[in-house]
Amino acid sequence: MTFKFKAIDHIQLAAPKGGEEEARRFFNGILGLEEVEKPETLKKNGGVWFAYGNVQIHVGIEEPFSPAKKAHPAFEVENIEELKKHLLENNVDIIEDNRLPGANRFYVSDPFGNRIEVLEWT
Template sequence: MTFQFQGLDHIQLAAPAYSEEKARAFFGNILGMNEIPKPDNLKKRGGVWFAVGTQQLHIGIQKDFSPALKAHPAFQVKNLDGLREQLIHNEIVVIDDEPLEGANRFYVQDPFGNRIEFLERV
């Protein structure tokens, strides 16, 4: 084999047209992710990008948008209880799920209805 996987570079979630400000409010303001600039040649497509540790989260504009109800990214966090409090304080519904061995976790829906998991390894 002449290639080798190095890790995950980014995750892309779809969003409806003209939703960049909602994405900034949720991912930037509520979750505290830092927005990063999109390359100039991709700005015309819309959307917004965020840094997540050493990886990136891309919110891409999709014509005929439909949210991902099952497929989802899972973000590993430190202080899951603090994140839960932050989300509830901002009126975001937190959805508990079946236990996962070795981790505490819950789900939310982003402003566009996409499923997102947050977990903390124990």
């Protein structure tokens, strides 16, 4: 093969029409991700983008909307217990999961019901 995959550029999550402010509250306000300005040619589609490091989270508007209950991004973090405490203080429900050997992990849902996995390798 003459091609190769290099990295994940972005992850797309869906939101219902008008969900931009709620996405900002969660992804920027609670999770602390930086909002990234969308290209002018894509602004008319709605939605909002966020970034951490070299990865972006694109929250796009989808009508009709249906949250991803099984498919999900998984984020590796440092100091997962502090993040868990922070999320609980911000009224974000956590679903504990100890089925992955070598990982401390849990699941949360974004404001639209999309599943998100958070893990720290032990």
